[in-house]
Amino acid sequence: MSNEHIDQVSGVSTTGHEWDGIRELNNPLPRWWVITFYVTIVWAIGYTIAYPAWPLLHSATKGVLGYSSRNDVKNELAVAEVAKGKYISAVESKSVSEIAADDGLREFATAAGGAAFKVNCVQCHGSGAQGSKGFPNLNDDDWLWGGKAEQIQQTITHGIRFASDPDTRLSEMPAFGDIITTDQIAQVSTYVASLSGKVQDAGLVEPGAKVFAENCVACHGDNAKGNKELGAPDLTDAIWLYGSGEAAIAAQVRAPKQGVMPAWGARLGETKVKELAVYIHSLGGGE
Amino acid sequence: MPGLDLYSAPAIDLHQRACPRPAARLPYAGSPGMGRLSPARVEMHVLDNTQVERLEAEAVNSAKVRQPMYAARKKIFPKRATGSFRRFKWLVMAITLGIYYLTPWLRWDRGPFAPDQAVLLDLANRRFYFFFIEIWPQEFYYVAGLLIMAGVGLFLITSTIGRAWCGYTCPQTVWVDLFLVVERAIEGDRNARMKLDAGPWTARKLALRVSKHAIWLVIGAATGGAWIFYFADAPTLARELFTGTAAPVAYITVAVLTATTYTFGGLMREQVCTYMCPWPRIQAAMLDENSLTVTYNDWRGEPRSRHAKKVVAAGQSVGDCVDCNACVAVCPMGIDIRDGQQLECITCALCIDACDGVMDKLGREHGLISYATLSDYNANMMLATAGGSSSVNPSLVRTTDGPFSDKVAHFHIRKIFRPRTYVYMGMWSLIGLGLLYSLLTRDRLEVNVLHDRNPQFVTLSDGSIRNGYTVKLLNMIPEPRTIVVTMQGLQGGEMSVVGDDIKVGRSFAIPVEPDRLKMLKVFVRQPADQIQGTAQTFTFRVEDKASFESDEYTATFNAPETAR
Numbered sequence: 001m002s003n004e005h006i007d008q009v010s011g012v013s014t015t016g017h018e019w020d021g022i023r024e025l026n027n028p029l030p031r032w033w034v035i036t037f038y039v040t041i042v043w044a045i046g047y048t049i050a051y052p053a054w055p056l057l058h059s060a061t062k063g064v065l066g067y068s069s070r071n072d073v074k075n076e077l078a079v080a081e082v083a084k085g086k087y088i089s090a091v092e093s094k095s096v097s098e099i100a101a102d103d104g105l106r107e108f109a110t111a112a113g114g115a116a117f118k119v120n121c122v123q124c125h126g127s128g129a130q131g132s133k134g135f136p137n138l139n140d141d142d143w144l145w146g147g148k149a150e151q152i153q154q155t156i157t158h159g160i161r162f163a164s165d166p167d168t169r170l171s172e173m174p175a176f177g178d179i180i181t182t183d184q185i186a187q188v189s190t191y192v193a194s195l196s197g198k199v200q201d202a203g204l205v206e207p208g209a210k211v212f213a214e215n216c217v218a219c220h221g222d223n224a225k226g227n228k229e230l231g232a233p234d235l236t237d238a239i240w241l242y243g244s245g246e247a248a249i250a251a252q253v254r255a256p257k258q259g260v261m262p263a264w265g266a267r268l269g270e271t272k273v274k275e276l277a278v279y280i281h282s283l284g285g286g287e
Numbered sequence: 288m289p290g291l292d293l294y295s296a297p298a299i300d301l302h303q304r305a306c307p308r309p310a311a312r313l314p315y316a317g318s319p320g321m322g323r324l325s326p327a328r329v330e331m332h333v334l335d336n337t338q339v340e341r342l343e344a345e346a347v348n349s350a351k352v353r354q355p356m357y358a359a360r361k362k363i364f365p366k367r368a369t370g371s372f373r374r375f376k377w378l379v380m381a382i383t384l385g386i387y388y389l390t391p392w393l394r395w396d397r398g399p400f401a402p403d404q405a406v407l408l409d410l411a412n413r414r415f416y417f418f419f420i421e422i423w424p425q426e427f428y429y430v431a432g433l434l435i436m437a438g439v440g441l442f443l444i445t446s447t448i449g450r451a452w453c454g455y456t457c458p459q460t461v462w463v464d465l466f467l468v469v470e471r472a473i474e475g476d477r478n479a480r481m482k483l484d485a486g487p488w489t490a491r492k493l494a495l496r497v498s499k500h501a502i503w504l505v506i507g508a509a510t511g512g513a514w515i516f517y518f519a520d521a522p523t524l525a526r527e528l529f530t531g532t533a534a535p536v537a538y539i540t541v542a543v544l545t546a547t548t549y550t551f552g553g554l555m556r557e558q559v560c561t562y563m564c565p566w567p568r569i570q571a572a573m574l575d576e577n578s579l580t581v582t583y584n585d586w587r588g589e590p591r592s593r594h595a596k597k598v599v600a601a602g603q604s605v606g607d608c609v610d611c612n613a614c615v616a617v618c619p620m621g622i623d624i625r626d627g628q629q630l631e632c633i634t635c636a637l638c639i640d641a642c643d644g645v646m647d648k649l650g651r652e653h654g655l656i657s658y659a660t661l662s663d664y665n666a667n668m669m670l671a672t673a674g675g676s677s678s679v680n681p682s683l684v685r686t687t688d689g690p691f692s693d694k695v696a697h698f699h700i701r702k703i704f705r706p707r708t709y710v711y712m713g714m715w716s717l718i719g720l721g722l723l724y725s726l727l728t729r730d731r732l733e734v735n736v737l738h739d740r741n742p743q744f745v746t747l748s749d750g751s752i753r754n755g756y757t758v759k760l761l762n763m764i765p766e767p768r769t770i771v772v773t774m775q776g777l778q779g780g781e782m783s784v785v786g787d788d789i790k791v792g793r794s795f796a797i798p799v800e801p802d803r804l805k806m807l808k809v810f811v812r813q814p815a816d817q818i819q820g821t822a823q824t825f826t827f828r829v830e831d832k833a834s835f836e837s838d839e840y841t842a843t844f845n846a847p848e849t850a851r
Contacts, residue, residue, distance in 0.1 A: 128741030139745040139753075196750075237748035238815070282785050284745065284755060284810045 084108075088271060096149035096277045100286075106278060113279025116272050120264065129283055134242060134259055139283045142239040145169050146228040147287035153277035157265030160231065165263035171231040176215065177254035184211045189250035195224055195236040199246065339648050341593070342366070342477075344612035346623030348561075348631055362484060363557060363621040365467060366477035366613075370640025379455045380464055387458075388509075391516030395419070400801035401765030408518050414802070420726065421802075423763060432722045436715055443711035445573045447703045448658070449580040453566065453633035459559050460633060462510070462552035463619065466503055473499045477616055503553040504545065511544025557620045561631050571630060575661075577702045581634045582659040583614070583625040586671035587691075589679040591625075606681045607655045613645050614638035614656055624656055652691070663696040670694055732770070732836040733761040734829040743845045750815035752846045758807045760829060762799040768831050770805075771796045776825035777844055779817035783810045811844060818846045 005014045007025055014023040029037075048054060051063040087108040091099060099105045117129065124135045131137035136144065145155050155169060162168040176185060184207075191208025193199050212224070219232040226234035233241065241259075242252050265273055280286070347361040393405035395418055402409065407416040415422040415430075422429055444451050453460060474480045474495050483492055515537050516524055527533035528541075551559050560567060574580065588608035592598045598605045608625070615623050617637045622629050624638045642656040670692075671679045686692050739755035747753055762768050773794040774782055783791045785808040799805040811825075823844045830837040 126742075128739075130742035130745070137742075137745065139742060139755075140747050142748040234748065238746055238750035239748050282808070284753060284783075284785070285747075 091271050091274055096153050096274050096281070099274065099278050100149050100281055106282065109275045109278035110282050112272075113275035113277070116268065116276050117279055120268065121276070124261075129280065134257060136241060136259075137239070138280050139285055140239055141285040141287070142234060142237055143228065143285070143287070144226075144231045144233055144241075147281075147285055149277050149281045149286065151228070152280050152286070153273060155261070156273045156276055156280075157263060157270075159263035160261040161258060162260060162263045165265075168263055169231055171219070172258060173219070173232075173256040175255045180211065180215060185250050185253050186246070188212050188216065189246045189253055192224065192235050192249050193244070193246045196238055197244070339609060339611050339645050340613075342612045342616045344616035346615045346618070346621060346626070348557075348621040348629075349623045349626055360558060361621070363619065364477045364480045364484070365619040365637075366616040366641075367471055368617040368637040368640045370643055372636035372640045376455060376464065376635065376637075380461050383456055383458075383461050384465070388513050391513065391521040397421075397765050398801075400767070402520060404520055406517060407520070410518060421763070421765070423761075426729070429722060429726065432718055436718050436722075439711055439715045439718065442573060443708060443715060445570050446575065446578055446707055446711060449574060449578050450567070450570050450632070450634040453560065453570070454581075454635040457633075459551060459564070460635065462506075462548060463556050465506060466552045466556075467619070469502045469506070470499055473502070500549075500553070503549050507545035507548035507552070508541060510548040511541035514544055515540050557631065560620065560633055567630055567633075575707070576665070577660050577662055577705060579658045579660055579698065580628055581624060581632060581636055581639060581656065582628070582664055583608075583656050584654065584659065584664065584667065585625065586664070586667040586679055587681055587684055588625070588655050589681070604680050604682055606679065607646070607649075607651050609645065609649065611645055613641040617641040659698060660702060662702075663698060666696040730836070730838055731763040732768075732829060732831055732834075732838055733763065734772075734827055734838045734840045735759040735761070736827055736840040736842050738842060738845075744847060746847065747812060751812050752815065752818060752844075753810050753812040754844050756809045756811065756827075756842060758809045758827060760797070760799050760805040760807065762801065762803060762805070765802045767798060767801045768833065769796050769798050771830045771832060772807075772809075773828045773830070774811065774825055775828055777811065777813060777823055778819070780811050780813045780825065780844070783812070784808065785810070813844065813846070821846050821848055 005016065005023065006012070007014055007023065010025060012025045012027055015026045017024045048061075049063065050065045051067050052060050053063065054061040087105065090102075090105055091109055094102075094105070099109050117125075118127070121129070125131050125138055126135070129138040136142075141147065143151070145151060145160070158165045158167040158169060160169045161172075180188075187204045187208035188211040189208070190199050190201060190204035191206075191212050194202070194205045194208075199205065212220075213222075216224070219230050220226055220235055221232075224235040226232045238244075240248065242248055242257055264276070268276070344366075347363065390406050391404065394403050395405035395416070396403055397416070401421070402416060404416065405418050407414075409416065413424045420429075441452055470480065474483055483495065486492060512528065515528075519537075524533060524537065528537060555563075585606070585608075587606060589606040590598075590604065591608035591610045592605045593610045595605045595609065614625065615638075617640070618624070619635060619637070620631045620633060622631045624632065636658070639654075639656050639658070643653045646653055646655055667684060668679075669675060671681065671684050673680070673683060684692055684695050736759070737757040739757070743754070745753045745755075758772065760770050760772070762770070771794060772782075774780060781791055781793060782795065784795065784797075797805065797807070823846075824841055825844060827840045827842055828837060829839075
């Protein structure tokens with residue numbers, strides 16, 4: 001196909017390619033296109049010199065401008081840290097109840113605490129802080145160790161029954177299965193259940209009250225309202241960590257389950273714990 | 288492009304029958320080369336019957352001389368036109384440029400809590416201010432409605448007066464016109480510019496060219512500079528812009544718009560309309576036989592002749608067109624309107640002015656080139672060709688003593704009113720009225736409520752059930768207000784709000800900043816013995832006691848099945 005072929009209609013020579021009688025015109029590329037094409041090539045060469053480009057065995061050329069996307073990220077993070085700085089320093093210097101009382105600070109701490117909660121707390125307390133059996137619901141107004149912002153902060157910092165923290169919140173309900181009889185357990189369970197609802201055998205309530213007075217008031221109080229100093233739950237309310245009803249209560253009297261919460265103070269630092277405390281306090285049950 | 292030439296098919300056909308004159312034209316407009324314009328060539332040719340300047344003009348984009356697709360662009364040197372359309376275009380140019388440059392500087396007092404710029408697109412705060420109207424992002428449908436109105440409005444304009452948008456108000460046309468003013472002021476009118484362009488590079492040419500491009504760039508920068516004032520407080524931004532303290536995006540925007548204005552208005556000009564813009568194609572499809580377009584009335588112009596007296600003396604008929612090329616010389620698109628309606632024609636009507644000027648000198652009626660509809664043109668063409676049986680004979684459209692015969696069709700305003708235009712007008716008005724109604728009745732106080740999904744409800748120690756809601760109060764006026772939030776329904780229910788002072792009750796008042804959204808976390812609790820089912824509905828009602836504005840949101844209250 002070396003002979004030049006001129007298209008009759010347009011007067012333009014063809015490329016010599018032919019498909020079923022259709023020929024391709026050899027029109028020149030538009031000059032602006034050609035110029036742009038060459039400019040991009042020149043640009044590309046300059047670019048590969050200026051920026052990291054050519055792969056080597058174990059790394060790549062660094063480029064004369066010393067650009068690095070990692071540095072970009074580092075700088076952006078630094079800028080973000082500076083932007084957060086004034087809030088962080090305020091959180092550091094103020095008490096949690098002061099933070100909770102300040103609209104702007106509370107908003108910041110709630111957002112930061114919410115993020116920390118999603119990473120560290122949802123495994124036990126659930127993504128909505130709604131808890132589950134054995135793991136307290138943090139939305140409600142029933143607090144074993146107190147629902148004031150400072151008390152929540154204390155609980156998060158040192159944990160509950162967390163052996164390696166000397167300041168951990170500590171209490172242990174004895175296993176009454178070894179101390180009182182099975183009948184007494186049934187009686188006291190019925191009594192406790194009667195404090196917040198109907199019971200099946202009302203005859204057990206009165207002897208149960210006696211058993212309660214002899215064994216339980218030390219921690220749970222005369223009126224069974226519990227004691228937050230000892231983490232002793234209020235037995236008169238509608239919230240039951242290990243289930244409501246006589247059977248569940250009896251099981252807990254016989255051989256109590258005792259939850260453990262890690263101490264987060266050393267792991268997360270004081271600021272993060274404060275933010276978490278403010279967040280949890282804002283969930284609706286805070287006192 | 289042939290498929291789009293609504294008018295040209297019959298026109299060209301009749302030309303060829305009417306005037307077999309290629310040989311006669313060659314000395315004047317045959318060769319397309321520009322290099323041949325020696326001073327001798329540019330000299331005036333005086334027509335034999337009157338003092339009409341014969342112009343060396345060539346319709347470089349005429350279909351007859353159109354080169355293959357890859358031909359380089361030929362420069363167009365539009366001559367300055369004078370006449371009523373040119374005056375009208377100056378006026379339109381002054382108004383449109385005035386609107387563009389001055390609008391951001393108009394002030395509008397909205398009180399101390401909102402900007403006082405009449406037209407402001409406040410992107411950072413997501414507010415759009417237009418005189419007394421303030422639009423929040425969720426009300427953007429007003430802009431969508433306006434755009435639809437603009438679209439239907441263009442249909443209406445196009446179906447009645449053709450490409451009037453292109454010819455008068457399109458920014459491309461206006462800015463090219465402005466750039467041509469500069470070009471004429473510096474380099475002179477058509478002939479001087481052609482001479483300069485063809486001549487060698489001298490110090491004078493360099494100086495003229497540099498100053499022309501410099502002024503163009505200044506205009507470009509002023510165009511880009513005016514644009515950014517729509518997006519920030521104009522006086523502040525202007526100060527920042529000139530002291531070098533404005534945001535980089537401001538400078539980038541100015542730079543980009545300077546480049547596009549300079550390139551489109553100065554360098555590319557008619558190519559933007561012909562090659563880049565989709566609107567000519569759409570409009571060509573939207574014209575019908577009753578749309579006004581700039582038309583060469585060959586039914587009175589043909590056979591054209593430069594030597595009418597000789598032709599008449601020879602006993603042949605002669606039309607009004609003296610082939611002076613005035614229409615071609617003024618054309619900014621480089622076409623010859625006498626070839627018929629063409630895609631390139633933006634209907635700027637400058638050829639009408641040019642031709643009317645010539646007709647004045649010749650003592651003939653205006654309107655050899657005029658706004659005409661295809662149906663009028665066809666009717667007159669049938670008249671002039673005796674029903675298509677002969678070539679154009681101008682004597683058929685005139686009475687014996689000169690004036691046009693009564694049979695000649697002239698445009699009548701009635702033709703604008705036809706079903707199609709009524710439909711467009713109706714659509715346009717309906718959308719406009721709808722927008723207006725919606726604007727006048729829209730809420731300036733709104734409440735949006737988001738029900739907590741996780742957890743859906745919380746059992747409290749006294750057995751009552753609590754639901755959480757994110758309540759958003761929208762104060763959409765630039766004044767601070769105290770909003771009263773009340774709950775209606777949900778027996779025994781009470782609200783509490785997370786914040787510095789927790790309010791409990793069925794109603795509370797809360798201050799909301801001007802022109803802002805206030806987000807509240809509201810907890811609603813209902814005693815266990817009052818719960819009636821797993822999903823009850825109740826209403827959040829928000830009220831501004833001062834203005835009696837209010838809004839409501841019906842929310843759901845969830846409870847567990849076991850609750851009493």
